[in-house]
Amino acid sequence: MIRRIEQNLAEITGFMILVSVFYLVVVNERWTIKMILLPDSLLAFNTIFLSILIEAIPFVLIGVFIAGIIQVFVTEEHIKKLIPKNRIMAVGMSCMLGALFPACECGIVPIVRRLVYKGVPIFAGVGFLLTGPLINPIVIASTYMAFGQDLRIALLRMGVGLLIALVISAIISYLFKENQLKKSTSTLELDQSTYRFPLSLRIKAMFIHSVDEFFDVAKYLIIGAMLAAFVQTYVSTNYLVGLGDGIIFSTAMMMGLAYLLSLCSEADAFIGASFRHVFPETSLLGFLIYGPMLDLKNTMMMLSVFKLRFVLVLMIIITLSVFGVLMFVHPWI
Amino acid sequence: MYFHAQEAIKAIILLMFSGFIFMLHHTGEIIKFINLEYTGFSQVASVIFLILFFIQVPRIFISREQAEDHNYCMILGCNHEMDKARKVPLKSVVVYAIIILPLVTGMFLPYKDLGAAEAVKRGICYTPNEQDLSHSDELVKPNKDLQEMLESPDLILDHVNFSTYVSNILTYPEFLKGKSIELEGFILAADSNSHDHPILGRLLVTHCVADAHVIGLLLSSDDNRLGNVNDWVKVNGEINIMEDDGQSLPVIEVKEWKETNQPEAPYIYP
Structure with a gap:
């Protein structure tokens, strides 16, 4: 029986595709479970969960493709040539590169993984990881719009964010020397140059790596989206906000909120702006800077790539640096 | 010819994602999830x-020669040994x-439009922000929408102009005081905010x-029933100003209101 199925698998697959295409074109109505009465909040949870995924997936796919390209077309020699020998220069360069590179916080994780795998030092990878989603034209434009066309917050977000990213990657460069990647169980251990293969094969390999990378990352993205949707559905932000009073408390609160909500950095400014009448600007900056660097969704994704210990240390360093720098600059804001 | 179960599962998942997103666009239900401006991405x-999916399909079937040939593992990765193929750990x-x-869940659960119940768990924006207040003493910057609002006798808010009109009302209540206004939205009960008025949002x-x-916007009405509506309402009223801690807040004096059905497109976009 199984043998028969295996022999005819191509035909069966083709038939299934045909049926599903037919279904999509002819049947416009979805078949949904209406018999079982599900609580409204669960349906709202599901809607938010799916919307986070649908929003994130295009950007993750872009990230996965870039990772595939890096995997196949960029060699370790390229990286060695590009990254400055001097550590301070390397930190500065990676943060600047991240600032020029438009990415969101979930799309950038697979890219950084590939870069580090190809020999980019871990602290430079972290610099890139932090500034990529935080500083880019789209984020600046949306922050500018959200805060009533006021350039001040947008500039502060960029400037203070860049400063914090530099601090964090400098600290990382002293703490960690090795690449901190998880031992990969999948297929992606290639060390030698792929240049002896023809271009067509290399393009094929790029796509295949993209597929594998997608499956590597997707499970963590989905778990992260689920947790974030859960928080959004069942935890009232007003309740969280009510906990905080005073600059220290309110900044910590807004940072916690940014972590839990896991909003895309292109959209979080609008949520941040809705707290304007409650909190001082420093706390809002905490929300705007901490969120793109670290949130529930991207913690899960980093766990898929880096060693547990490294992720924990990185989370602590990011949290302390963002909080510390904000408290330090608060008198001038 | 060997059959590689894991690769087959991956192929089917890829196809299902493609089909699922296609279906959302085809039926128009995508607007329940994302802003229409971003549908191109998805x-x-x-x-x-x-x-x-098409790239994945050839990986499902491996010939015996391919299974034993490790020449290309350098570039394609090496996971085609036959002992791995059958089992899925x-x-x-x-x-x-x-x-x-x-x-x-996306295919079988009904989707829900978010409404008042979810809204109270989120940020609510019904007051002007301080920065805008500080320069409202200066002459109003030439603002096309505000000009348009000042010129029209009645403000009628639909889902296109809702966000610009409301944010103008919040920012420049003094200029728009006394205007009659008609708008639609859901009611957030009075205890959702510190001003003890229901909000129409x-x-x-x-x-x-x-x-x-x-x-x-805050609503003010003699009719107590208005604050307890769970559904969408259409409100006719007049813009007034309420003083609170030296801050002037726009509030709508409700003249008449009626319950309506939730519109096809419940969300608004900036």
Whole structure:
């Protein structure tokens, strides 16, 4: 029986595709479970969960493709040539590169993984990881719009964010020397140059790596989206906000909120702006800077790539640096 | 010819993602999830999934020669040994179950439009912000929408102009005081804010509904029933100003109101 199925698998697959295409074109109505009465909040949870995924997936796919390209077309020699020998220069360069590179916080994780795998030092990878989603034209434009066309917050977000990213990657460069990647169980251990293969094969390999990378990352993205949707559905932000009073408390609160909500950095400014009448600007900056660097969704994704210990240390360093720098600059804001 | 079960599962998942996103666009239900301006991205994603599916399919079937040939492992990766092909280890089963989960809930559960119940758990924006107040003493910057609002006798808010009109009313209440206004939205009960008035609001979706938050105006009415409505209402009234801690807040004196059905497009976009 199984043998028969295996022999005819191509035909069966083709038939299934045909049926599903037919279904999509002819049947416009979805078949949904209406018999079982599900609580409204669960349906709202599901809607938010799916919307986070649908929003994130295009950007993750872009990230996965870039990772595939890096995997196949960029060699370790390229990286060695590009990254400055001097550590301070390397930190500065990676943060600047991240600032020029438009990415969101979930799309950038697979890219950084590939870069580090190809020999980019871990602290430079972290610099890139932090500034990529935080500083880019789209984020600046949306922050500018959200805060009533006021350039001040947008500039502060960029400037203070860049400063914090530099601090964090400098600290990382002293703490960690090795690449901190998880031992990969999948297929992606290639060390030698792929240049002896023809271009067509290399393009094929790029796509295949993209597929594998997608499956590597997707499970963590989905778990992260689920947790974030859960928080959004069942935890009232007003309740969280009510906990905080005073600059220290309110900044910590807004940072916690940014972590839990896991909003895309292109959209979080609008949520941040809705707290304007409650909190001082420093706390809002905490929300705007901490969120793109670290949130529930991207913690899960980093766990898929880096060693547990490294992720924990990185989370602590990011949290302390963002909080510390904000408290330090608060008198001038 | 060998059959590689894991690769087959991956191929089917890729196809299902492509089909699922395609279906959302085809039926128009995508507007329940993301801002229409961004639908292009997910359409592209759907096509990319389809391409990935076609790339994945040849990996399902491996000939005996391919299975034993390690020449290309350097570039394609090496996971084609036959002892691996048949079994799907438990760990992978869990992984695929997680990845299939959104497809299952997405295909079989009804979608819900977010409304008042979800809105109270989110940020609510019904007051002007301090920075804007500070320069409202200066002459109003030439603002096309405000000009248009000042010139029209009645303000009628629909889902296109809702967010610009409301934010102008919040920012420049003095200029618009006394104007009659008609708008539609859901009611947030009085205890959702510190001013003890019900709010009429709509959800503003920037990117996807996960970042939706309420934008709305305070209502003032003698009719107590208005504060307890769970459904959508249409309100006719006049813009007035309420003083609170030296801050002037716009408030709508309700003249008449009626319950309506939720519109086709419940969200508004910036």
